[in-house]
Amino acid sequence: MPELPEVETVRRGLQPSMEGAKILKAEARRKDLRFPFQKDFVARLEGQTVAGLGRRAKYLMADLTSGDVLLMHLGMSGSFRVLKDDDRNAPGHFHYERNQDRAHDHVIFHMSSGAAIIFNDPRRFGYMKIIPRNALEDEPLLKGLGPEPLGNEFDAAMLARSCANKKTSLKAALLDQRVVAGLGNIYVCEALFRARLSPRRLAATLATKKGEPAEYARRLVTAIHDILNQAIKAGGSSLRDHRQTNGELGYFQHSFRVYDREGEKCPAPGCGGTIKRFTQNGRSTFWCPKCQK
Structure with a gap:
Protein backbone atom coordinates (compact mmCIF):
# COMPACT_ATOMS: atom_id res chain seq x y z
CA MET A 1 0.00 0.00 0.00
CA PRO A 2 1.36 3.46 -0.84
CA GLU A 3 2.87 5.25 2.13
CA LEU A 4 3.28 8.95 2.83
CA PRO A 5 6.00 9.65 0.21
CA GLU A 6 4.01 7.99 -2.56
CA VAL A 7 0.80 9.84 -1.67
CA GLU A 8 2.65 13.15 -1.40
CA THR A 9 4.22 12.50 -4.81
CA VAL A 10 0.76 11.92 -6.29
CA ARG A 11 -0.53 15.11 -4.65
CA ARG A 12 2.26 17.16 -6.18
CA GLY A 13 1.62 15.57 -9.56
CA LEU A 14 -2.10 16.40 -9.46
CA GLN A 15 -1.76 19.89 -8.03
CA PRO A 16 -0.99 21.82 -11.26
CA SER A 17 -4.04 20.39 -13.04
CA MET A 18 -6.51 20.39 -10.14
CA GLU A 19 -5.76 23.28 -7.82
CA GLY A 20 -7.64 26.42 -8.84
CA ALA A 21 -9.54 24.54 -11.57
CA LYS A 22 -13.26 23.79 -11.75
CA ILE A 23 -14.63 20.27 -12.01
CA LEU A 24 -16.66 20.65 -15.22
CA LYS A 25 -17.81 17.05 -15.23
CA ALA A 26 -17.36 14.11 -12.86
CA GLU A 27 -17.79 10.47 -13.84
CA ALA A 28 -18.26 7.60 -11.40
CA ARG A 29 -18.30 4.59 -13.68
CA ARG A 30 -19.45 2.15 -11.02
CA LYS A 31 -21.48 2.34 -7.84
CA ASP A 32 -18.62 1.57 -5.50
CA LEU A 33 -14.93 1.07 -4.93
CA ARG A 34 -14.00 -0.27 -1.51
CA PHE A 35 -17.09 1.50 -0.21
CA PRO A 36 -20.21 2.64 -2.12
CA PHE A 37 -20.11 6.15 -3.54
CA GLN A 38 -22.50 8.58 -1.89
CA LYS A 39 -25.71 8.94 -3.88
CA ASP A 40 -25.02 12.62 -4.55
CA PHE A 41 -21.28 12.09 -5.18
CA VAL A 42 -21.25 13.44 -8.74
CA ALA A 43 -23.72 16.24 -8.07
CA ARG A 44 -21.65 17.61 -5.18
CA LEU A 45 -18.52 17.73 -7.32
CA GLU A 46 -19.65 19.15 -10.64
CA GLY A 47 -19.28 22.90 -10.93
CA GLN A 48 -17.04 23.15 -7.87
CA THR A 49 -13.55 24.66 -7.91
CA VAL A 50 -10.69 22.91 -6.14
CA ALA A 51 -9.43 25.64 -3.82
CA GLY A 52 -6.57 23.52 -2.53
CA LEU A 53 -5.20 20.01 -2.78
CA GLY A 54 -3.70 18.72 0.45
CA ARG A 55 -2.69 15.50 2.15
CA ARG A 56 -3.43 14.10 5.61
CA ALA A 57 -1.55 10.90 6.45
CA LYS A 58 -2.18 8.65 3.42
CA TYR A 59 -5.26 10.60 2.25
CA LEU A 60 -5.53 13.15 -0.54
CA MET A 61 -7.91 15.99 0.30
CA ALA A 62 -9.41 18.32 -2.31
CA ASP A 63 -10.86 21.42 -0.65
CA LEU A 64 -13.88 22.56 -2.68
CA THR A 65 -15.40 26.04 -2.86
CA SER A 66 -18.76 24.56 -1.85
CA GLY A 67 -17.47 23.95 1.67
CA ASP A 68 -17.00 20.23 1.06
CA VAL A 69 -13.77 18.25 1.05
CA LEU A 70 -13.20 15.32 -1.30
CA LEU A 71 -11.28 12.66 0.61
CA MET A 72 -9.39 10.16 -1.59
CA HIS A 73 -7.44 7.04 -0.67
CA LEU A 74 -5.38 5.03 -3.17
CA GLY A 75 -5.87 1.65 -1.48
CA MET A 76 -3.63 -1.20 -2.66
CA SER A 77 -3.53 -0.58 -6.40
CA GLY A 78 -5.20 2.78 -7.00
CA SER A 79 -3.45 5.41 -9.09
CA PHE A 80 -4.16 8.70 -10.80
CA ARG A 81 -3.02 9.77 -14.23
CA VAL A 82 -3.36 13.18 -15.78
CA LEU A 83 -4.51 13.23 -19.39
CA LYS A 84 -4.19 16.67 -20.96
CA ASP A 85 -5.71 18.03 -24.15
CA ASP A 86 -2.46 17.51 -26.03
CA ASP A 87 -2.42 13.85 -25.02
CA ARG A 88 -5.99 13.37 -26.18
CA ASN A 89 -5.09 14.74 -29.59
CA ALA A 90 -2.47 12.04 -30.03
CA PRO A 91 -4.40 8.89 -31.11
CA GLY A 92 -3.63 5.86 -29.00
CA HIS A 93 -1.06 7.68 -26.89
CA PHE A 94 -1.12 7.30 -23.13
CA HIS A 95 1.98 8.15 -21.17
CA TYR A 96 0.80 6.08 -18.21
CA GLU A 97 1.90 2.56 -19.03
CA ARG A 98 1.32 0.52 -15.89
CA ASN A 99 -2.27 -0.55 -16.39
CA GLN A 100 -3.55 -0.66 -19.94
CA ASP A 101 -6.99 -2.02 -18.97
CA ARG A 102 -9.25 1.02 -19.16
CA ALA A 103 -12.04 -1.06 -17.59
CA HIS A 104 -10.40 -0.10 -14.29
CA ASP A 105 -10.73 3.64 -14.96
CA HIS A 106 -13.44 4.06 -12.33
CA VAL A 107 -13.54 7.82 -11.67
CA ILE A 108 -12.76 10.71 -14.01
CA PHE A 109 -12.69 14.42 -13.23
CA HIS A 110 -12.82 16.72 -16.27
CA MET A 111 -11.17 19.95 -15.18
CA SER A 112 -11.40 23.50 -16.52
CA SER A 113 -7.58 23.38 -16.75
CA GLY A 114 -8.03 21.15 -19.80
CA ALA A 115 -6.96 18.00 -17.97
CA ALA A 116 -8.83 14.80 -17.26
CA ILE A 117 -7.88 13.32 -13.88
CA ILE A 118 -8.37 9.56 -14.10
CA PHE A 119 -8.47 7.21 -11.12
CA ASN A 120 -7.63 3.61 -12.03
CA ASP A 121 -7.93 0.85 -9.43
CA PRO A 122 -7.86 -2.84 -10.50
CA ARG A 123 -8.37 -4.23 -6.99
CA ARG A 124 -10.85 -1.53 -5.91
CA PHE A 125 -9.45 -1.09 -2.40
CA GLY A 126 -9.29 2.67 -2.91
CA TYR A 127 -12.17 4.92 -1.96
CA MET A 128 -13.52 8.46 -2.15
CA LYS A 129 -15.84 10.30 0.16
CA ILE A 130 -17.20 13.86 0.28
CA ILE A 131 -17.20 15.40 3.74
CA PRO A 132 -18.38 18.85 4.85
CA ARG A 133 -15.32 20.84 5.90
CA ASN A 134 -16.86 21.65 9.30
CA ALA A 135 -17.33 17.92 9.97
CA LEU A 136 -13.74 16.84 9.32
CA GLU A 137 -12.82 16.65 13.01
CA ASP A 138 -15.59 14.11 13.60
CA GLU A 139 -14.93 12.07 10.47
CA PRO A 140 -14.19 8.45 11.55
CA LEU A 141 -11.59 8.01 8.79
CA LEU A 142 -9.56 10.95 10.12
CA LYS A 143 -10.40 11.04 13.80
CA GLY A 144 -7.58 9.95 16.05
CA LEU A 145 -4.79 10.33 13.50
CA GLY A 146 -1.50 11.35 15.02
CA PRO A 147 0.69 14.24 13.91
CA GLU A 148 2.26 14.46 10.47
CA PRO A 149 5.86 13.20 10.64
CA LEU A 150 7.06 16.17 8.59
CA GLY A 151 4.98 18.69 10.52
CA ASN A 152 6.13 21.03 13.27
CA GLU A 153 4.35 19.03 15.99
CA PHE A 154 6.39 15.91 15.41
CA ASP A 155 9.61 16.05 17.40
Whole structure:
Protein backbone atom coordinates (compact mmCIF):
# COMPACT_ATOMS: atom_id res chain seq x y z
CA MET A 1 0.00 0.00 0.00
CA PRO A 2 1.36 3.46 -0.84
CA GLU A 3 2.87 5.25 2.13
CA LEU A 4 3.28 8.95 2.83
CA PRO A 5 6.00 9.65 0.21
CA GLU A 6 4.01 7.99 -2.56
CA VAL A 7 0.80 9.84 -1.67
CA GLU A 8 2.65 13.15 -1.40
CA THR A 9 4.22 12.50 -4.81
CA VAL A 10 0.76 11.92 -6.29
CA ARG A 11 -0.53 15.11 -4.65
CA ARG A 12 2.26 17.16 -6.18
CA GLY A 13 1.62 15.57 -9.56
CA LEU A 14 -2.10 16.40 -9.46
CA GLN A 15 -1.76 19.89 -8.03
CA PRO A 16 -0.99 21.82 -11.26
CA SER A 17 -4.04 20.39 -13.04
CA MET A 18 -6.51 20.39 -10.14
CA GLU A 19 -5.76 23.28 -7.82
CA GLY A 20 -7.64 26.42 -8.84
CA ALA A 21 -9.54 24.54 -11.57
CA LYS A 22 -13.26 23.79 -11.75
CA ILE A 23 -14.63 20.27 -12.01
CA LEU A 24 -16.66 20.65 -15.22
CA LYS A 25 -17.81 17.05 -15.23
CA ALA A 26 -17.36 14.11 -12.86
CA GLU A 27 -17.79 10.47 -13.84
CA ALA A 28 -18.26 7.60 -11.40
CA ARG A 29 -18.30 4.59 -13.68
CA ARG A 30 -19.45 2.15 -11.02
CA LYS A 31 -21.48 2.34 -7.84
CA ASP A 32 -18.62 1.57 -5.50
CA LEU A 33 -14.93 1.07 -4.93
CA ARG A 34 -14.00 -0.27 -1.51
CA PHE A 35 -17.09 1.50 -0.21
CA PRO A 36 -20.21 2.64 -2.12
CA PHE A 37 -20.11 6.15 -3.54
CA GLN A 38 -22.50 8.58 -1.89
CA LYS A 39 -25.71 8.94 -3.88
CA ASP A 40 -25.02 12.62 -4.55
CA PHE A 41 -21.28 12.09 -5.18
CA VAL A 42 -21.25 13.44 -8.74
CA ALA A 43 -23.72 16.24 -8.07
CA ARG A 44 -21.65 17.61 -5.18
CA LEU A 45 -18.52 17.73 -7.32
CA GLU A 46 -19.65 19.15 -10.64
CA GLY A 47 -19.28 22.90 -10.93
CA GLN A 48 -17.04 23.15 -7.87
CA THR A 49 -13.55 24.66 -7.91
CA VAL A 50 -10.69 22.91 -6.14
CA ALA A 51 -9.43 25.64 -3.82
CA GLY A 52 -6.57 23.52 -2.53
CA LEU A 53 -5.20 20.01 -2.78
CA GLY A 54 -3.70 18.72 0.45
CA ARG A 55 -2.69 15.50 2.15
CA ARG A 56 -3.43 14.10 5.61
CA ALA A 57 -1.55 10.90 6.45
CA LYS A 58 -2.18 8.65 3.42
CA TYR A 59 -5.26 10.60 2.25
CA LEU A 60 -5.53 13.15 -0.54
CA MET A 61 -7.91 15.99 0.30
CA ALA A 62 -9.41 18.32 -2.31
CA ASP A 63 -10.86 21.42 -0.65
CA LEU A 64 -13.88 22.56 -2.68
CA THR A 65 -15.40 26.04 -2.86
CA SER A 66 -18.76 24.56 -1.85
CA GLY A 67 -17.47 23.95 1.67
CA ASP A 68 -17.00 20.23 1.06
CA VAL A 69 -13.77 18.25 1.05
CA LEU A 70 -13.20 15.32 -1.30
CA LEU A 71 -11.28 12.66 0.61
CA MET A 72 -9.39 10.16 -1.59
CA HIS A 73 -7.44 7.04 -0.67
CA LEU A 74 -5.38 5.03 -3.17
CA GLY A 75 -5.87 1.65 -1.48
CA MET A 76 -3.63 -1.20 -2.66
CA SER A 77 -3.53 -0.58 -6.40
CA GLY A 78 -5.20 2.78 -7.00
CA SER A 79 -3.45 5.41 -9.09
CA PHE A 80 -4.16 8.70 -10.80
CA ARG A 81 -3.02 9.77 -14.23
CA VAL A 82 -3.36 13.18 -15.78
CA LEU A 83 -4.51 13.23 -19.39
CA LYS A 84 -4.19 16.67 -20.96
CA ASP A 85 -5.71 18.03 -24.15
CA ASP A 86 -2.46 17.51 -26.03
CA ASP A 87 -2.42 13.85 -25.02
CA ARG A 88 -5.99 13.37 -26.18
CA ASN A 89 -5.09 14.74 -29.59
CA ALA A 90 -2.47 12.04 -30.03
CA PRO A 91 -4.40 8.89 -31.11
CA GLY A 92 -3.63 5.86 -29.00
CA HIS A 93 -1.06 7.68 -26.89
CA PHE A 94 -1.12 7.30 -23.13
CA HIS A 95 1.98 8.15 -21.17
CA TYR A 96 0.80 6.08 -18.21
CA GLU A 97 1.90 2.56 -19.03
CA ARG A 98 1.32 0.52 -15.89
CA ASN A 99 -2.27 -0.55 -16.39
CA GLN A 100 -3.55 -0.66 -19.94
CA ASP A 101 -6.99 -2.02 -18.97
CA ARG A 102 -9.25 1.02 -19.16
CA ALA A 103 -12.04 -1.06 -17.59
CA HIS A 104 -10.40 -0.10 -14.29
CA ASP A 105 -10.73 3.64 -14.96
CA HIS A 106 -13.44 4.06 -12.33
CA VAL A 107 -13.54 7.82 -11.67
CA ILE A 108 -12.76 10.71 -14.01
CA PHE A 109 -12.69 14.42 -13.23
CA HIS A 110 -12.82 16.72 -16.27
CA MET A 111 -11.17 19.95 -15.18
CA SER A 112 -11.40 23.50 -16.52
CA SER A 113 -7.58 23.38 -16.75
CA GLY A 114 -8.03 21.15 -19.80
CA ALA A 115 -6.96 18.00 -17.97
CA ALA A 116 -8.83 14.80 -17.26
CA ILE A 117 -7.88 13.32 -13.88
CA ILE A 118 -8.37 9.56 -14.10
CA PHE A 119 -8.47 7.21 -11.12
CA ASN A 120 -7.63 3.61 -12.03
CA ASP A 121 -7.93 0.85 -9.43
CA PRO A 122 -7.86 -2.84 -10.50
CA ARG A 123 -8.37 -4.23 -6.99
CA ARG A 124 -10.85 -1.53 -5.91
CA PHE A 125 -9.45 -1.09 -2.40
CA GLY A 126 -9.29 2.67 -2.91
CA TYR A 127 -12.17 4.92 -1.96
CA MET A 128 -13.52 8.46 -2.15
CA LYS A 129 -15.84 10.30 0.16
CA ILE A 130 -17.20 13.86 0.28
CA ILE A 131 -17.20 15.40 3.74
CA PRO A 132 -18.38 18.85 4.85
CA ARG A 133 -15.32 20.84 5.90
CA ASN A 134 -16.86 21.65 9.30
CA ALA A 135 -17.33 17.92 9.97
CA LEU A 136 -13.74 16.84 9.32
CA GLU A 137 -12.82 16.65 13.01
CA ASP A 138 -15.59 14.11 13.60
CA GLU A 139 -14.93 12.07 10.47
CA PRO A 140 -14.19 8.45 11.55
CA LEU A 141 -11.59 8.01 8.79
CA LEU A 142 -9.56 10.95 10.12
CA LYS A 143 -10.40 11.04 13.80
CA GLY A 144 -7.58 9.95 16.05
CA LEU A 145 -4.79 10.33 13.50
CA GLY A 146 -1.50 11.35 15.02
CA PRO A 147 0.69 14.24 13.91
CA GLU A 148 2.26 14.46 10.47
CA PRO A 149 5.86 13.20 10.64
CA LEU A 150 7.06 16.17 8.59
CA GLY A 151 4.98 18.69 10.52
CA ASN A 152 6.13 21.03 13.27
CA GLU A 153 4.35 19.03 15.99
CA PHE A 154 6.39 15.91 15.41
CA ASP A 155 9.61 16.05 17.40
CA ALA A 156 11.52 13.89 19.87
CA ALA A 157 9.56 15.18 22.88
CA MET A 158 6.20 14.44 21.25
CA LEU A 159 7.27 10.95 20.14
CA ALA A 160 8.65 10.14 23.59
CA ARG A 161 5.38 11.23 25.24
CA SER A 162 3.33 9.10 22.85
CA CYS A 163 5.46 6.01 23.48
CA ALA A 164 6.21 6.50 27.19
CA ASN A 165 3.73 3.94 28.52
CA LYS A 166 3.48 1.62 25.53
CA LYS A 167 4.25 -2.04 26.00
CA THR A 168 4.51 -2.70 22.28
CA SER A 169 7.61 -2.91 20.11
CA LEU A 170 9.06 0.25 18.64
CA LYS A 171 8.11 -0.82 15.14
CA ALA A 172 4.51 -1.49 16.13
CA ALA A 173 4.29 1.94 17.76
CA LEU A 174 5.56 3.70 14.63
CA LEU A 175 3.02 1.87 12.48
CA ASP A 176 0.21 2.97 14.80
CA GLN A 177 -1.44 5.86 12.93
CA ARG A 178 -2.51 7.34 16.28
CA VAL A 179 1.15 7.84 17.21
CA VAL A 180 2.31 9.27 13.89
CA ALA A 181 0.29 9.50 10.69
CA GLY A 182 1.38 8.21 7.31
CA LEU A 183 4.27 5.89 8.12
CA GLY A 184 4.17 2.36 6.75
CA ASN A 185 6.26 -0.78 6.78
CA ILE A 186 8.92 0.27 4.26
CA TYR A 187 9.88 3.60 5.76
CA VAL A 188 9.67 2.40 9.35
CA CYS A 189 12.17 -0.38 8.54
CA GLU A 190 14.46 2.11 6.82
CA ALA A 191 14.20 4.76 9.55
CA LEU A 192 14.93 2.26 12.33
CA PHE A 193 18.02 1.12 10.47
CA ARG A 194 19.29 4.65 10.01
CA ALA A 195 18.69 5.35 13.70
CA ARG A 196 20.44 2.06 14.60
CA LEU A 197 17.45 0.96 16.66
CA SER A 198 16.06 -2.55 16.84
CA PRO A 199 12.47 -3.00 15.63
CA ARG A 200 12.06 -5.28 18.67
CA ARG A 201 13.07 -2.53 21.10
CA LEU A 202 10.34 -1.58 23.59
CA ALA A 203 8.68 1.63 22.44
CA ALA A 204 8.70 3.01 25.98
CA THR A 205 12.51 3.24 25.92
CA LEU A 206 12.20 6.40 23.80
CA ALA A 207 11.39 8.23 27.05
CA THR A 208 13.54 8.54 30.16
CA LYS A 209 12.19 7.78 33.62
CA LYS A 210 11.39 11.49 33.90
CA GLY A 211 9.37 11.31 30.70
CA GLU A 212 11.88 13.30 28.69
CA PRO A 213 13.00 12.20 25.21
CA ALA A 214 15.94 9.81 25.28
CA GLU A 215 18.72 10.14 22.74
CA TYR A 216 17.07 7.24 20.89
CA ALA A 217 14.03 9.43 20.23
CA ARG A 218 16.13 12.25 18.77
CA ARG A 219 18.00 9.87 16.49
CA LEU A 220 14.76 8.29 15.33
CA VAL A 221 12.97 11.56 14.55
CA THR A 222 15.97 12.75 12.54
CA ALA A 223 16.01 9.46 10.63
CA ILE A 224 12.27 9.67 9.90
CA HIS A 225 12.59 13.23 8.61
CA ASP A 226 15.54 12.30 6.41
CA ILE A 227 14.05 9.14 4.95
CA LEU A 228 10.71 10.75 4.10
CA ASN A 229 12.24 13.85 2.52
CA GLN A 230 14.60 11.76 0.42
CA ALA A 231 11.81 9.43 -0.67
CA ILE A 232 9.53 12.31 -1.69
CA LYS A 233 12.37 13.87 -3.68
CA ALA A 234 12.83 10.51 -5.44
CA GLY A 235 9.14 10.24 -6.31
CA GLY A 236 8.45 7.50 -3.79
CA SER A 237 9.19 3.79 -4.09
CA SER A 238 7.89 1.71 -6.99
CA LEU A 239 7.68 -1.94 -5.94
CA ARG A 240 4.49 -3.20 -7.58
CA ASP A 241 1.83 -0.60 -8.24
CA HIS A 242 3.12 2.88 -7.55
CA ARG A 243 3.90 5.28 -10.35
CA GLN A 244 3.83 9.04 -10.47
CA THR A 245 0.94 10.81 -12.19
CA ASN A 246 3.04 11.26 -15.33
CA GLY A 247 3.61 7.53 -15.55
CA GLU A 248 7.19 7.57 -14.34
CA LEU A 249 8.43 5.19 -11.68
CA GLY A 250 9.53 6.43 -8.31
CA TYR A 251 13.10 5.34 -7.70
CA PHE A 252 13.68 5.46 -3.95
CA GLN A 253 13.63 1.63 -3.88
CA HIS A 254 17.18 1.83 -5.23
CA SER A 255 18.16 3.55 -1.97
CA PHE A 256 16.76 0.89 0.36
CA ARG A 257 19.39 -0.14 2.89
CA VAL A 258 17.51 -3.00 4.56
CA TYR A 259 14.00 -3.34 3.14
CA ASP A 260 13.71 -6.40 0.87
CA ARG A 261 17.47 -7.03 1.18
CA GLU A 262 17.43 -10.21 3.26
CA GLY A 263 20.76 -12.05 3.13
CA GLU A 264 22.76 -9.08 1.90
CA LYS A 265 25.63 -7.53 3.81
CA CYS A 266 24.75 -4.63 6.09
CA PRO A 267 25.62 -1.35 4.33
CA ALA A 268 26.62 0.40 7.58
CA PRO A 269 30.33 1.21 7.50
CA GLY A 270 32.35 -1.22 9.58
CA CYS A 271 29.35 -3.35 10.61
CA GLY A 272 29.91 -6.60 8.72
CA GLY A 273 26.49 -7.94 9.69
CA THR A 274 23.86 -9.52 7.47
CA ILE A 275 20.35 -8.21 6.79
CA LYS A 276 17.71 -10.50 8.31
CA ARG A 277 13.96 -10.76 7.92
CA PHE A 278 11.34 -11.84 10.42
CA THR A 279 7.57 -11.50 10.70
CA GLN A 280 6.39 -8.87 13.16
CA ASN A 281 2.72 -8.00 13.69
CA GLY A 282 1.94 -9.79 10.44
CA ARG A 283 4.45 -7.75 8.41
CA SER A 284 7.95 -8.52 7.16
CA THR A 285 10.60 -6.70 9.14
CA PHE A 286 14.07 -6.22 7.66
CA TRP A 287 16.96 -5.27 9.93
CA CYS A 288 20.59 -5.81 10.88
CA PRO A 289 20.75 -7.60 14.25
CA LYS A 290 24.40 -6.61 14.66
CA CYS A 291 24.12 -2.81 14.49
CA GLN A 292 20.47 -2.19 15.40
CA LYS A 293 20.17 -2.38 19.17
